Amino acid sequence: MxxxxxxxxxxxxxxxxxxxxxxxxxxxxxxxxxxxxxxxxxxxxEGFIDRYVALLNRRKLGKSLIVFCNVTLDKQRKESFEEFNETVARLPEVLECSVVSGNFDYLLKVVADDVEGYNTFYQQNLSVLKSVLHISSFFVMSEVKSTTELPI
Missing domain, CATH: 1.10.10.10 (Winged helix-like DNA-binding domain superfamily/Winged helix DNA-binding domain)
Incomplete structure (x- = not known):
């Protein structure tokens, strides 16, 4: 309907x-x-309303850095995708994770306190995964638009 x-x-x-x-x-x-x-x-x-949430001010909570990561897996195997998906689903710093087409396999949106905090997250959580071949990180300089509202 x-x-x-x-x-x-x-x-x-x-x-x-x-x-x-x-x-x-x-x-x-x-x-x-x-x-x-x-x-x-x-x-x-009917599922048009998925859930109700409070949108928090990340800067007030000390999460001033947003990083987009392109992740490439070493092999296009089901096991590699499953391992990566299960790991990323448990990481609270990862706000979004999408499987994409193109030159890499995943696009992640990660939040961190600062560059040092992101580096720790990167070294302890992403780079240690056996299935990960390459990670490119893009630091957000400023947000032009950020919304959760869908066009209806």
Missing amino acids: NPDATDRTILRLLQSNSQLTIKEIASRINLSITPVHDRIRKLER
């Missing part, structure tokens, strides 16, 4: 501020509370 225009408006509002009450959403879209509540529950059941 595709969300209708009202559902999409609800999704946009919740993406912008997941702490909006059902009453506040109902007021903004000119519906009563019960249909808004029912629509939100349906969007949750």
Whole structure:
């Protein structure tokens, strides 16, 4: 089922501020509370709303460095991918990890306190994996745009 225009408006509002009450959403879209509540529950059941989270200020938490890593595995074997996937899934510094096409196998988004912290992460977690052949690291100088909101 595709969300209708009202559902999409609800999704946009919740993406912008997941702490909006059902009453506040109902007021903004000119519906009563019960249909808004029912629509939100349906969007949750059908998987359009995956979860509710608080987005933290990484700089306030001392995580001032973002690094993108291109990772190439030594062999294109199932075991190599599984080992890498399982290891990376356990690393809290890795915010995102995607298998990509092209000249390398993975693109990682890593957060660290600083360059020294990233170097420690790199040496203790990535470079020690047997399946890793090559890692290229790209340090973010400034963020032009960073959002979690999907276009709806």
